[in-house]
Amino acid sequence: MLRSKILRLLSPAINRRCMSSVPKIPLTLVEVDDKSGIATLSMNRPPVNLLDIDMMNSIIESITEIECNKSHGLILTSSNDRVFCAGLDLNELQKPNPERLKEFWAILQDLWLALHLCSVPTAAAINGQAPAGGCLLATACEYRVMMPELIIGINAVRFSYVVPRWFMLSYMSVLPRLVAERALTQGKLFTTAEALQVGLIDEVASSKEEAISKCSSFIGTFSKVNPIARSLTKKQFRESDVQKLLADRVGDIKESVEYISGPLLQEGLAAYLKELKSKSSSKPRKS
Amino acid sequence: MLRSKILRLLSPAINRRCMSSVPKIPLTLVEVDDKSGIATLSMNRPPVNLLDIDMMNSIIESITEIECNKSHGLILTSSNDRVFCAGLDLNELQKPNPERLKEFWAILQDLWLALHLCSVPTAAAINGQAPAGGCLLATACEYRVMMPELIIGINAVRFSYVVPRWFMLSYMSVLPRLVAERALTQGKLFTTAEALQVGLIDEVASSKEEAISKCSSFIGTFSKVNPIARSLTKKQFRESDVQKLLADRVGDIKESVEYISGPLLQEGLAAYLKELKSKSSSKPRKS
């Protein structure tokens, strides 16, 4: 039913911020549906869409491209039906080089800002697991549709990561305060059914196609609204949260680099990665 | 059942702020119920209680009068059973004179402050349509009862109006954050049933009399509370929202006048008014 053309299959030759090598496969795919004018942004970094510097840059560029190409909306999804996005690339956090970590963190801030303030309507078609940073991306969107029997949540505390205030604000923009605090301190991963019940997602869909269709319907609710007035209203609404990050980006980077480099996170991370490894070797189908 | 006397049938001869001509009919009516001591403030500007400078001044004066005459509460309603309040008089916004618009906006701020900080318990008996500014007035009250098959909501984005932060705060004081953001960006008008479901209204009543009676019951829940301590508690609770406006009233006026005078709003407004006109000429019964 969707007649779509591939607008952009190659990730940018020149990376905005760093001199990394050009990846062999595109990290993100952008397709615009001819009929609806809605763009689908597929995360496409095997195996689990980990967010490293290149991947985050690619997502930011795709968002910018979609904003510029007069798309009517943005649907964030994964080209991998098992994992939506497994979150930050923890290798970036383990025994980090401080300069690279600063850059990593600045780009994570950029990504958060780009998605939160995206000028077109945004929706997440969550077609795979969405822990940690995967959940963050989803909550930065305006609507969430998820396939059954998956998990979503900011479980950072499980690997001793104390998330910054702006991560918490994303969670609190969707969940009631009490639910957000409890889930953050527990590092809770919600099943699809639980996520629907607390409002972390808006709808359940039985297939990726259905998820995208439901996201398109949501974006369609804005069809009678002037897109510039809509975008300004969204920005006005989100401004007080966004200002909390913008007010001190450098301070946030400094604090984050210090915390990540410290023993609490490094030890927690090592134990967590070890546990993940032993799990994946014993039960290879479960991430 | 209500034995009431008309306290004030004439709008003030001297208007506080402007030299407008004295209207022929009173713009607002205040009646105090002898038994309950509760005042009903009826908006009475035909045909749809549009908020222009005179009307807003009249509402503010009626609020002040009710605060001063030892009433036990204030019920805001309309003397017109079809429309509670159709919102700002869009003629004030169309091709505006900057000086008059500044005055208009300052009085709108005054009205918001007067209703938000009203020292007696406030409730809205929503007996007619309540779009845009009509919804704003209702959400500034402490309780809302609405008649069936009406609409309520801040639909400003539909005519390209980006509401200021303090409009949003009124909405967020009643609705969950996610619902408020979505409704504001969609310009959603909730039906009575939808409004009840999301908590935008508290109760449904089948007649204006029943709506007023339910509002009176709500106001009665404060009967055992010292009215001064109650009023201070309400002000303390609302202070952080109110401060967001008070901190920069002049800046808000400046920003609003600029935005309203700009092409985005002027074009959106012209299209919206044209659409309303064509609707009302084809289906004269539907506002």
Added chain:
Amino acid sequence: MLRSKILRLLSPAINRRCMSSVPKIPLTLVEVDDKSGIATLSMNRPPVNLLDIDMMNSIIESITEIECNKSHGLILTSSNDRVFCAGLDLNELQKPNPERLKEFWAILQDLWLALHLCSVPTAAAINGQAPAGGCLLATACEYRVMMPELIIGINAVRFSYVVPRWFMLSYMSVLPRLVAERALTQGKLFTTAEALQVGLIDEVASSKEEAISKCSSFIGTFSKVNPIARSLTKKQFRESDVQKLLADRVGDIKESVEYISGPLLQEGLAAYLKELKSKSSSKPRKS
């Protein structure tokens, strides 16, 4: 089933802040369950656990002790099955000595901070009435289990007390904003069933033992989380509320002392205490 040892049955010989006489009975009891490592902090000031300077100091010291003795969590309860905590000792507020009132208020701030920022998971097993300050203590915890047919709520306005902003923040950290404002201005006391319905409590338990067991289960949900990372996450989440008090503790004390010493509160308090007295003499079983 619980094998517990009494860690501390005597209240501290030297009171941190004041030269009050050493009480004959311990004001608080701390027991640590051998198996779970969870500490129970029982308020033990007959007849109704009123919060005076000594009692608040004793609770703060018990919290500190539990934080230091490597307990896995803190369950706040009462050794009296009729009253969890009846709130501030109103004798401290009536015709107050300004210097003593300053000290009283500073310790109340300390108690609020100690409980809000407690480094271990906290839960309240509400085994008796919890009006006013009793409700405040419960809402400062992370979880609440309550026995049936009790009452809980911040009813301060009933004795003309206008609670400071930080009391309101505790309420708003648990209740939706609209519910919190309405309940504060009404001075509403929720029954157990009502409290469950609005989310003021999380669960109902038919006995104190069951309440403590449910609190233990909640605390158990953190068993896989690094306790330091958990504690930092909790503090980060609560920081913006806590800062609102910390930003001007002295100003809050000054304002509170002035308000409490003024005629509005003094008259309201006198009338309230008279009413309580007449109630307790006519119906001795009802508090």
